[in-house]
Every structure is written in structure tokens, then in C-alpha cells.
Amino acid sequence: MTRESDFIAALRAIATHPAARGLADDAAVLPLSGDIVLTHDMLVEGVHFLPGDTAQDVAWKLVAVNLSDLAAKGAVPVGLLMGYGFAGGPGWDADFAAGLDHAVRAFAVPLLGGDTVAMPAGAPRTLGLTAIGQAPAGGAPSRAGARAGDDLWATGTIGDAGLGLAIALGDRTGPAALLRRYHRPQPRLAFGQAIATSVAAMADISDGLLIDAGRMATASGLAIAVDLAAIPLSDDLLSIQPDNRPTRIAAATAGDDYELLFAAPPSAEAAIRAIAAEHGLPVARVGAFTAGTGIALRDGATAVALPGRLGFEHGPVA
Amino acid sequence: MTRESDFIAALRAIATHPAARGLADDAAVLPLSGDIVLTHDMLVEGVHFLPGDTAQDVAWKLVAVNLSDLAAKGAVPVGLLMGYGFAGGPGWDADFAAGLDHAVRAFAVPLLGGDTVAMPAGAPRTLGLTAIGQAPAGGAPSRAGARAGDDLWATGTIGDAGLGLAIALGDRTGPAALLRRYHRPQPRLAFGQAIATSVAAMADISDGLLIDAGRMATASGLAIAVDLAAIPLSDDLLSIQPDNRPTRIAAATAGDDYELLFAAPPSAEAAIRAIAAEHGLPVARVGAFTAGTGIALRDGATAVALPGRLGFEHGPVA
CATH class of the missing domain: 3.30.1330.10 (PurM-like, N-terminal domain)
Structure with missing residues (x-):
């Protein structure tokens, strides 16, 4: 042809x-x-x-x-x-x-x-x-709906596609599953539809967890604290990377994951975990929204300086 | 910026x-x-x-x-x-x-x-x-709805944008109005909305009157006869082109006019002319649909061979 x-x-x-x-x-x-x-x-x-x-x-x-x-x-x-x-x-x-x-x-x-x-x-x-x-019957959640006290959740595992890109570029070698995460992203349609009425705000992770979490916080007029230790990493990723802070920062600033990031009050935890179990999709609480502005990063109990680059800056307009 | x-x-x-x-x-x-x-x-x-x-x-x-x-x-x-x-x-x-x-x-x-x-x-x-x-309340007309016996109508004047392109390319000189027809097409929104319930089929002229009329005929399972003598030419066009058959063939095969082309039964003529008058947009009956396939071209009473090129072939998919 x-x-x-x-x-x-x-x-x-x-x-x-x-x-x-x-x-x-x-x-x-x-x-x-x-x-x-x-x-x-x-x-x-x-x-x-x-x-x-x-x-x-x-x-x-x-x-x-x-x-x-x-x-x-x-x-x-x-x-x-x-x-x-x-x-x-x-x-x-x-x-x-x-x-x-x-x-x-x-x-x-x-x-x-x-x-x-x-x-x-x-x-x-x-x-x-x-x-x-x-849109779902209850209306489409926006990025701007998070409230102080809400948890920040992420689906799936983070950083796989970033390593997949490195493999595609020939900069790394690693499991084919990582390359596949880069080439064949899986939009979380069924989960997104199921969770929509339980969330206060939702977005996808296209440019990087930190930058997309920061955008949700900014849109909601809040600050966000992200815990590197809580970011879910795949066994495939950990088969070629040590589980340390640089690995977790790299995962949190890599793009192309196309996982969902959402805000919900602590009272919604049981409902969220039930929907996740039903869809066979892991979820992790990776942060919390507070009054204020900006992104605060920690690794468990240790405060960590923000990396210079939070993710891809050239994101979609809408 | x-x-x-x-x-x-x-x-x-x-x-x-x-x-x-x-x-x-x-x-x-x-x-x-x-x-x-x-x-x-x-x-x-x-x-x-x-x-x-x-x-x-x-x-x-x-x-x-x-x-x-x-x-x-x-x-x-x-x-x-x-x-x-x-x-x-x-x-x-x-x-x-x-x-x-x-x-x-x-x-x-x-x-x-x-x-x-x-x-x-x-x-x-x-x-x-x-x-x-x-879409209008009565439904959006398709290209495929013309019936044998329907007239083919065109709005506005045809061929101006084609000459405007030649002027933009430096191949011709001519009135600024022709260049403007090429640079600033005017979608016939108000007329299209007003006429939609009176037509059997409708399309815009983006690739050329002949090729777009042919597509309407094909989609409707009919043949179309187009009369070059009926194709409306502007005074601006006629200020730099003689009113002869080559001029009319050039106009009918030039693209970018963004006028409307529509099929309607002869009984709709008075209604069509009334809507056109109301919108201050000239309309002209430029052909008629018949049983069969293909495009028949004439210039008044004289049958004319189809030109080798009917218009731009790389039209939009939909």
C-alpha cells in the first residue's frame, strides 16, 4: 500500500x-x-x-x-x-x-x-x-476538585514506560514488559468509569507523576505532599534498578505511564480498594493535599528536595 | 512570542x-x-x-x-x-x-x-x-440522498478561490477580492441551516464543483448532468477571464470555493429562492440528477467532453 x-x-x-x-x-x-x-x-x-x-x-x-x-x-x-x-x-x-x-x-x-x-x-x-x-451520570471529575485533607492515589505501577523508552532508545536493556508499557499503554477506562463518582479530582499520568500531581494541586488551589516511598514500582522495573531514592525520583518524573491519579477523602479508602480489587488493578496512596501551594516531596519520614525536572513540560493543552 | x-x-x-x-x-x-x-x-x-x-x-x-x-x-x-x-x-x-x-x-x-x-x-x-x-431538528442531510429528477444547486460564485490561488502563487494578477476568496473562505452556515430541511442531499465544494457533484451522484447511486453555462461566475473573475468554455471548465474544477452544493426536487425551487433571497446569497441551478452513473457535461445545448481533471483528488475522508 x-x-x-x-x-x-x-x-x-x-x-x-x-x-x-x-x-x-x-x-x-x-x-x-x-x-x-x-x-x-x-x-x-x-x-x-x-x-x-x-x-x-x-x-x-x-x-x-x-x-x-x-x-x-x-x-x-x-x-x-x-x-x-x-x-x-x-x-x-x-x-x-x-x-x-x-x-x-x-x-x-x-x-x-x-x-x-x-x-x-x-x-x-x-x-x-x-x-x-x-461522561458518567454523576458528571466528569475535573483536575480542580481536590480538597485539603484528600489523599492522592495512583493506579498500577509507575516509571515502567520511562524505562521502556530508555530500552527503545538503546540506552538500557531490560524485560520486554517494560518496552511494552512504553509502546502499548493501557488506558484505565473501566477503572476510571467505576471510580469517577468516588473521586474529588482525577487526571491521567502522561507527563510524570510529580508534574501531573502538581498540576492537580495547582488547579485545586492546594499544596500536595508526595511520598516517594509509596510510589508503586513493578517487579520488572526492580529487576533492572535498585530500590533506592534515585530510582523512585526517576519513576516519579518519567512520563507515558497513562495510569490514573486521583484525589479522594480518607473516608473513601475502603470503596477505592474494593473497586481496585474488582478491576484487578493495584492502587496506592502516594500523597495528600493540604492548604497552601507547591509540591513537597518526602521519602518515608525524610524530606527530599524537589528534582530540577518534574516531568515533561510540553503536555497537552487539554 | x-x-x-x-x-x-x-x-x-x-x-x-x-x-x-x-x-x-x-x-x-x-x-x-x-x-x-x-x-x-x-x-x-x-x-x-x-x-x-x-x-x-x-x-x-x-x-x-x-x-x-x-x-x-x-x-x-x-x-x-x-x-x-x-x-x-x-x-x-x-x-x-x-x-x-x-x-x-x-x-x-x-x-x-x-x-x-x-x-x-x-x-x-x-x-x-x-x-x-x-444537527438541525430534521436531521443532517447526507451526500447520498439525491433522487433522480432532483436539481443540483450551487450557492455563490464558483472559481474565484482558484484564481485567488493563482494570484497568491504569482501566476496571475487580479482583483484583491479573488485573493480574499482564497484566503478567507466564508462557510455558508446560516444558509446551510436554513436550507437543510428543503434539500435531499448537501455537501460543500472544497475540491471542485465537478468532482464534488460527482461524489454526490455516486453516493446517491445516480448520474449527474452539469451545465457549464449555468455555473455562476463573479464579476471579479470575469474582469480577468473571458466568459468562454475554458474559463467555465477551470471554474468547475477549481477547489477551495467552500460554497454549498445541494440536491432538491424541482418543486422546491420557490422555497430555495426565497431562502437565498433572505440570506442575500445567490443560488444557481447547475445540473440535474438522473438514473445511471457518471458525470455528463454540457455547455447550454452542446455536449462537452469531461476534462481529464475534475478537481482535487485528495479530499477529506469525511
Whole structure:
């Protein structure tokens, strides 16, 4: 597949939902009702993915990072629109279409429309995706709802994707599971939907736990204290890193985890642990919100200076 | 403004609608109800706009071409999400933000969210926009609804933007109004909303009247006969082109007009002309649908061979 028309034909085969109108109309038309959650994230070759990443992995990531934003709002995905910069080259676009087909089936979310444009020769592949979701009945939690006294929780394990990136770059060697965490992020959709009404604020961890926790605190008009010792690390990560403070700081400032970060009062602990158990997803209390501003870092009982870099600064606008 | 953070601050000043959540959340949250119209179009430097085009014109065009898709479905715009490849350079991004602010005010449509990403050095500016609209109460017309015996109508005048592009490229000289038709397309939102319940099918003319009419016919399972003599040409166009067959073929195959093309039964003529008069927008009957397939071209009473090129082939997917 080297022609744009072949790629569009492959997209038509994916976009079978009636709202997509066969990708033959000016727009998609989808019946909706209630609070609708809308997000748009881009991936650019050489910035968000490596030229050597497989097209299937890039397709997965494009879908997964957008659905992670919906997960952070407790939303059920209802549709996708894609903007695709067609750059040609043997196999890449066909592989991307196959990966996209796989991803939309895995997440049961229909491709509804978008645009395919020919990029100038030599331009990086540039992809955009808009994800549309249905907010939970109780409303979509914001980043700004944390209250003083709330705990800060994180799902899953932190820092795996950062090490996966180092492995992808050839800077490290390590278990394939870490590389997979980088290439195949898993948006916490089911958990996000289940927990949405129990949280005061929620966001996903895309740019790093510390920076994303700091943003939640700032948006909520509060300070946040984060305990490095409480940050959950995977056995895979600990198989190539010693369990010490530099490892925990690296994990807390690495991006691409796409775990959820949420604020909830201490009284919600039992409910949170029950939902986590039901979904087979570990959760950890990694901090607490207090009156004030800024981020305070500790490692168990020891106060720790904030690292110079809290995470990726070039986060999504929304 | 040379920093991405300054650009994001400028976007925050534009995105004042509550659903945008200050561009500080993972996603926008907008209450909606009914049939929602969704479209996403990209603009790439060197492909869809010229390196010398002003940032304000590019911002206008990005909004206008997406809203034109909504106009073709009779929809009322309710929000925009933008994907912006930040490339830096003195003034461009600040000028773009100013142009975007102007456009969203002109069309009264809120910017709700999106993503800003740093492009690699030397990469073309790459922009995407998702436009969300509310379909008319009677439903959004499709491209596929034309019936044998329906007339094909076009709004406005055709071919002006094509000549405007030639002027922008320095290949021609001519009235500034033609250049403006290319740089500042006017989506026919009010007319599209008013006419939606009177039409059998509707689309916008983005790739060329002939190719877009052909797509409507194909989608509807019909043939279309187009009369070159009926294609409305502006006085500005006729000030630099003779009124002959090559001029009319050039107009019918030029893109970027962003006029509306619609099918309606002959019985709807009076209603169509009344709505056009009310909106001060000329309309012209430029063809008719019949059983069969393909495009038949004539110039008054004379059959004319189809030109080799019907318009731009790289149209939007949806």
C-alpha cells in the first residue's frame, strides 16, 4: 500500500459504524445526550514516537493516549476522528491501518471520520486523534476538585514506560514488559468509569507523576505532599534498578505511564480498594493535599528536595 | 512570542467557554443532545497553504474549512478542538493566535481544547481542527440522498478561490477580492441551516464543483448532468477571464470555493429562492440528477467532453 487512496479504502473498512457515513460525507453524525467529553492529542514522529517504532505500536498509542484522557474523566468512549499525515513508504501505512483496526476493536470504539493529507517529502509523520466520550451520570471529575485533607492515589505501577523508552532508545536493556508499557499503554477506562463518582479530582499520568500531581494541586488551589516511598514500582522495573531514592525520583518524573491519579477523602479508602480489587488493578496512596501551594516531596519520614525536572513540560493543552 | 508556553497562554485567553475548563483539564466537557455533527480537517504548510500566507489567514482558513463541513450538514457550530504543531519563528504563532481569536469570535464558536506539540526543526507547520455541531431538528442531510429528477444547486460564485490561488502563487494578477476568496473562505452556515430541511442531499465544494457533484451522484447511486453555462461566475473573475468554455471548465474544477452544493426536487425551487433571497446569497441551478452513473457535461445545448481533471483528488475522508 503506497497510495493514499489505498489507505483511505483501508480506513473505510474500519469505519463501519453508521455514524461514520462510510467516510463518504462531509462529517460524521452521531446521536448523543448528556455531558460529552472531548479530547484531541497529537503524535509526531521524532517527538512522540521514534522512527523505528512499528506502525502498529504507533496506531495503538495514538488511540490509547486519547482514551486515557477519557478514562481520567470516567467517560465511555463513543467515537474517534483521526487526522493522518500520509507520508508513504513501503508498508507503514498499511501496517498503521491494521494497528488502528486492532486498537478500535480492542477498545470497542468506532472510527467515525477525519482527514488524510499528503505530507511534503521528508516531513515527519504527524497524527492527530479526537476522542469523544460519554461522561458518567454523576458528571466528569475535573483536575480542580481536590480538597485539603484528600489523599492522592495512583493506579498500577509507575516509571515502567520511562524505562521502556530508555530500552527503545538503546540506552538500557531490560524485560520486554517494560518496552511494552512504553509502546502499548493501557488506558484505565473501566477503572476510571467505576471510580469517577468516588473521586474529588482525577487526571491521567502522561507527563510524570510529580508534574501531573502538581498540576492537580495547582488547579485545586492546594499544596500536595508526595511520598516517594509509596510510589508503586513493578517487579520488572526492580529487576533492572535498585530500590533506592534515585530510582523512585526517576519513576516519579518519567512520563507515558497513562495510569490514573486521583484525589479522594480518607473516608473513601475502603470503596477505592474494593473497586481496585474488582478491576484487578493495584492502587496506592502516594500523597495528600493540604492548604497552601507547591509540591513537597518526602521519602518515608525524610524530606527530599524537589528534582530540577518534574516531568515533561510540553503536555497537552487539554 | 517564541515559546510554546506563551502560545498556550494565548489559547487560554481565547478558550473562555466553561466547557474548555481553562484548557487545564484532560478534556473538555460539553453538554449536548441530539444528532451531533463531527468533522476534522487538517492544513499542512506547503500543501494546503503557502509559506508566505499570513498566520491570520491560515487561522481563518483552518476554522472556515471545518465550519464549511458543518454548514453542509445544516449544523450549528458548538465547539472546536485544535491540534497545533508549534514551529516557532518570530511572530507567526502570536499572529496565528490573534487570527484564531478573530475567527472564533466571527463565527461565535468556542475553542474547547486540543493539543500543542513542538514540531521537529524544519518540519512544515501542521494544523488540525475538529469542529462539533448540532444537527438541525430534521436531521443532517447526507451526500447520498439525491433522487433522480432532483436539481443540483450551487450557492455563490464558483472559481474565484482558484484564481485567488493563482494570484497568491504569482501566476496571475487580479482583483484583491479573488485573493480574499482564497484566503478567507466564508462557510455558508446560516444558509446551510436554513436550507437543510428543503434539500435531499448537501455537501460543500472544497475540491471542485465537478468532482464534488460527482461524489454526490455516486453516493446517491445516480448520474449527474452539469451545465457549464449555468455555473455562476463573479464579476471579479470575469474582469480577468473571458466568459468562454475554458474559463467555465477551470471554474468547475477549481477547489477551495467552500460554497454549498445541494440536491432538491424541482418543486422546491420557490422555497430555495426565497431562502437565498433572505440570506442575500445567490443560488444557481447547475445540473440535474438522473438514473445511471457518471458525470455528463454540457455547455447550454452542446455536449462537452469531461476534462481529464475534475478537481482535487485528495479530499477529506469525511
